[in-house]
Amino acid sequence: MDTLYLKYRPQKFEEIMWQDHVKKLFMNAIRSGKIAHSYLFSGPRGTGKTSVARIFAKSLNCENRVDGYEPCNVCESCKEIDAERSLDVIEMDAASNRGIDEIRAIRDRVVYLPSKSKYKIYIIDEVHMLTREAFNALLKTLEEPPESTIFILATTEIQKVPETVISRCQVLDFRRIPSINIRSKLETVCKNEGINYEIEALDHISSEAAGGMRDALSLLEEIARFSNNYITLSGTLSILGEGSTRMIESYVSSILEGNVDTLSTTIEMIEEEGVDLINFLENVVELASSRINDNGLTKIGKFAIDLIQLLKYEEKQFAFFKVMSIFEALKYKKDSNQFEKIEKVQPVNYEIKTVKSDVERLVDFYSKSGDLAIFSTLMQSDIKDRGDTILVISYVPIHNEILKSKAEQISEEFKSITSREVKFIFASSEIPLDKIEDDVREPIIKILSLFGGKVLPEGGEEVG
Ligand SMILES: [Zn+2]
CATH class of the missing domain: 1.10.8.60 (Helicase, Ruva Protein; domain 3)
Known part of the structure; x- marks a missing residue:
């Protein structure tokens, strides 16, 4: 829904709001003809970075500049840039073209002169999203820029842009608009x-x-x-109020970026607003299904569907939502030790059971492979590795049901991960095992691992 934004997008420097220092710099540069080869625009989203980049590009290649610095917006070159069909002004969104191939393509093309304009201008938005390789390739180009080529890089997160790139650019800060x-x-x-x-x-x-x-x-x-x-x-x-677009987008994008800090802030907001979680996640699913070509978003959509199912059986809904969301985000964060991180962000009153090493590898596998149902139920169960058998005791009846229905899959995957062939026994208990006295606990575990079954509180009766 960007119709208004596109309609009212500034077309000349005069219409840019609140970035007077930026306007002044470009007016002088264009008038005096002293143009740098690379600029880096830094600032929050929506503050005019790509608008300024376009106006600057239009002005540089304009056939009838107005007042010495404004683009005329009517000549062939201005119109081509507005219609995004100019061969000499190339816009690229690094969020969706992160790789080295795109940057190499630019590097190979920069050796050619502009096709019919004075300058060839590359606008790379969200430049911090580039991979390290792509940055290196870009750096080579920035180091020896062809005479008539100009790079305009834009970012909302300058701290993620390598110092080597920053030092090659004229950096301009865009401020939040009051x-x-x-x-x-x-x-x-x-x-x-x-x-x-x-x-x-x-x-x-x-x-x-x-x-x-x-x-x-x-x-x-x-x-x-x-x-x-x-x-x-x-x-x-x-x-x-509920499930507002911005909260949903912030939730989704911080997961996809593996940004646990932003995600935690968003989750706090969701909690403060008293948002209905199921409703919120349904909106996430809706967002995902409206953009089916977006691979990352599709994955988040699936995650949200699984999470909705699981939340229905959770008492501590919010804590569960938080832990699962952060786990999901950690999948997108490279080189992170997931189990170390989760302990830091673990909310109060939410117990993550400790698991043994082969079992830990199994749980780790599910956290990465994306079978959320198995993963979350295992995380909340007691798992006893007893050599020939592995006993999984669940405390929520539905967890036991889920695990039993996936028993075959679990033992096969365990075998392929650990090369061990063991029998999985899925039992359930209404009493936390650590609340049972030591001398009784061992026999109970022994019985469960032989026969499965259910531990009920004293006087309780198994209802069939
Ligand atoms: Zn023009």
Whole structure:
């Protein structure tokens, strides 16, 4: 839903909000013809980085520049750039083209002169997402840039850009746009679009957007669509409340980036807002199914579906949601010791059982292979490796059911991981084993590992 954003995207420097230092620098550079070979734009999303990059590119190649620095927006070159069909202005999103091949393709192409314009300009957005190899290839190009080639790199996370790349670039910081400025832009847009509004609603949208114009306009558009063209504060609050788009997107993207810190913050927000978790996850599934070509998102969609099933049987829903989400995020984080990390983020009152080494390898396998049902039930069960048999005692009846239904799969996978052929016994207990006295516990375990079954509290009766 970026119609408004695209429609009101700035077309010249004059329309860029709040980045006066950036505007001034480019106006002077263009007027004096002193253009650097590579720029790095750093700042939060929606603050105008790619808009400025495009305006700058248009202006450099414009056939009839206005006032010495503004693009005319009507000449052939300006129109081609706007339509994204210019051969001399190449935009690339590093979030989806992270690899060395794309950068090599650029490196191979930069030796050719611009096809018909003065400059050949490469705009690489979210440059921090490039792989290390791709960065190295890029660096080579930045070190010996061809005369008429300009690189504009943009990032929301400059700390992830190698120092060697930063030092080759002129770095420009983009600031968050104050919400008062965002609000006045939203007012203008509403008036133009014939949308009625309560000013308090626009205030709320502006502060939700956290300094990003793009988010502000997307939110405005979303809310207008649901509000029958009259945006009220209460309507805005109810739309932005449960499972709001931004929370979902932040949840999904922090998992895909393996960013546990952002994920934890998002999860805290979800908790504070009292969001219904099942509802929230259903929205995640919906988001995933609306973008089926996005591989990462499809995986998160599957994860959300599994998690919804499991949450239905969980008493400590929130703690479970948190642990599972962080585990999922760790899968996307390279070189991390998952079990070490989980202990740090483990919420209070949520016990992660310790497991033995072969068993630990099995659990680790499931955490990576993605069978969430097996993984989470094993994590919450007591597992006793007794040589010939492995006894898995579950404390939640449905866990026992899940494990029994997957028994064959589990023993086969255990065999292929450890080369050990053992018999798995799945038992359940209504009493935590560590609450049972020592001299009784051992015989119980022995009996369970021979016959399976269920441990009931004294006086309890197995109902069949
Ligand atoms: Zn032009």
